[in-house]
Amino acid sequence: MPKSIGTSSPFLLPSPSAGVQLLRDLWVLAKARVVSLLVFTAAVGELLAPSGIQHWPAAVAGLLGIALAGGAGGVLNQIVEPELDQHMRRTHRRPLAEGRIGRKGAAVYAAILLGVSIAVLLLWTNPLTLALTLLGTVGYGVVYTLYLKPSTPWNIVWGGLAGALPPLIGWTAVMGSVNLLPLMLVALIFVWTPAHFWPLAIYCRRDYAKACIPMLPVTHGIDRTRKEILVYAVATWLVSLVPAFLAHDWVYGGIAWIAGAWFVGMALRLRRLPEGAEMDLYARKMFAFSISYLFLLFTALLVGKALLSYGIF
Numbered sequence: 001m002p003k004s005i006g007t008s009s010p011f012l013l014p015s016p017s018a019g020v021q022l023l024r025d026l027w028v029l030a031k032a033r034v035v036s037l038l039v040f041t042a043a044v045g046e047l048l049a050p051s052g053i054q055h056w057p058a059a060v061a062g063l064l065g066i067a068l069a070g071g072a073g074g075v076l077n078q079i080v081e082p083e084l085d086q087h088m089r090r091t092h093r094r095p096l097a098e099g100r101i102g103r104k105g106a107a108v109y110a111a112i113l114l115g116v117s118i119a120v121l122l123l124w125t126n127p128l129t130l131a132l133t134l135l136g137t138v139g140y141g142v143v144y145t146l147y148l149k150p151s152t153p154w155n156i157v158w159g160g161l162a163g164a165l166p167p168l169i170g171w172t173a174v175m176g177s178v179n180l181l182p183l184m185l186v187a188l189i190f191v192w193t194p195a196h197f198w199p200l201a202i203y204c205r206r207d208y209a210k211a212c213i214p215m216l217p218v219t220h221g222i223d224r225t226r227k228e229i230l231v232y233a234v235a236t237w238l239v240s241l242v243p244a245f246l247a248h249d250w251v252y253g254g255i256a257w258i259a260g261a262w263f264v265g266m267a268l269r270l271r272r273l274p275e276g277a278e279m280d281l282y283a284r285k286m287f288a289f290s291i292s293y294l295f296l297l298f299t300a301l302l303v304g305k306a307l308l309s310y311g312i313f
């Protein structure tokens with residue numbers, strides 16, 4: 001009888017200790033990698049404030065508050081969806097889907113994250129920052145997850161508003177008020193989100209169909225989805241240029257122009273590919289690029305501001 005490959009294989013690492021596994025699970029539950037980009041966009045919101053960061057406790061507390069509240073949103077999302085997550089190849093190893101953590105344990109974790117976030121924001125920032133952060137958590141963890149995601153293919157357009165708030169939250173944490181520049185950055189993430197997510201929805205469409213989630217490629221087909229991706233990619237390109245005019249920042253403007261043209265080019269290529277494995281692979285590439293693209297835009301805003309403040313350009 002052939003010997004099956006089991007944990008005794010000399011090529012497999014020993015399984016991680018329970019403590020390490022728990023830390024990994026808590027990391028995954030809080031969607032820490034997504035949250036890291038949210039926090040980065042918030043940090044850029046803070047650093048763009050005209051006064052500069054004058055009150056460091058507020059700036060640090062703003063970022064910590066967003067990280068913890070964003071994490072709580074991720075946990076709430078997974079408390080609602082273990083059965084859905086079990087149906088999808090991408091998510092079936094998650095801690096609740098595999099039963100390593102129960103709903104009650106996850107709820108306690110979410111409450112701790114959110115409780116500490118509220119305390120930190122109340123103590124060191126201002127009520128506006130707290131209100132916007134809570135809007136983000138409730139918008140994603142409750143409104144998007146419970147109501148929009150299972151009911152409409154446009155879930156992502158409205159759900160994206162929650163994830164778009166961090167630059168504004170960063171700005172209000174250090175300034176205490178709202179301004180056109182951070183609002184444009186919210187608009188930028190808002191229009192970027194569908195072009196970020198729908199490529200993934202294309203290559204995961206069979207799983208979404210199996211799990212009965214009405215994502216756009218499932219309800220309206222691939223062609224309509226590719227058309228919408230192109231529309232949102234062009235919109236992202238255009239909106240990304242507005243901060244260049246607001247801040248007279250032509251270094252950022254140049255980078256946004258080139259990166260946006262590349263993103264639109266990818267959307268065009270995705271649209272032209274015949275349905276099949278090559279298209280799925282390209283959709284995967286576009287999803288990955290969307291993340292680098294947003295990171296690049298926000299980095300360029302910082303570089304542009306630094307160059308302007310040193311009188312270069």
Ligand code: HEM
Nearest residue numbers: 033034037038041090156159160163164189193197200291
């Ligand atoms: C409601 C709006 C959004 C939806 C539906 C969405 C959807 C997704 C999905 C399904 C993934 C794959 C996650 C995984 O495989 O675990 C993902 C990954 C990611 N998203 Fe989004 N996203 C949204 C908004 C955002 C926003 C606003 C940001 C940041 C500003 C963001 C940043 C990321 C990053 C960095 C990843 C990669 C995570 C990793 O490598 O594990 N997303 N997104």
Ligand SMILES: CC(C)=CCC/C(C)=C/CC/C(C)=C/COP(=O)(O)OP(=O)(O)O
Nearest residue numbers: 034069070073077136137140162163165166
């Ligand atoms: C400002 C603030 C506190 C905001 C929190 C908002 C937040 C965490 C947004 C992230 C959005 C996100 C990870 C969506 C994943 O979609 P999905 O849940 O449909 O993906 P899944 O299938 O991977 O679970």
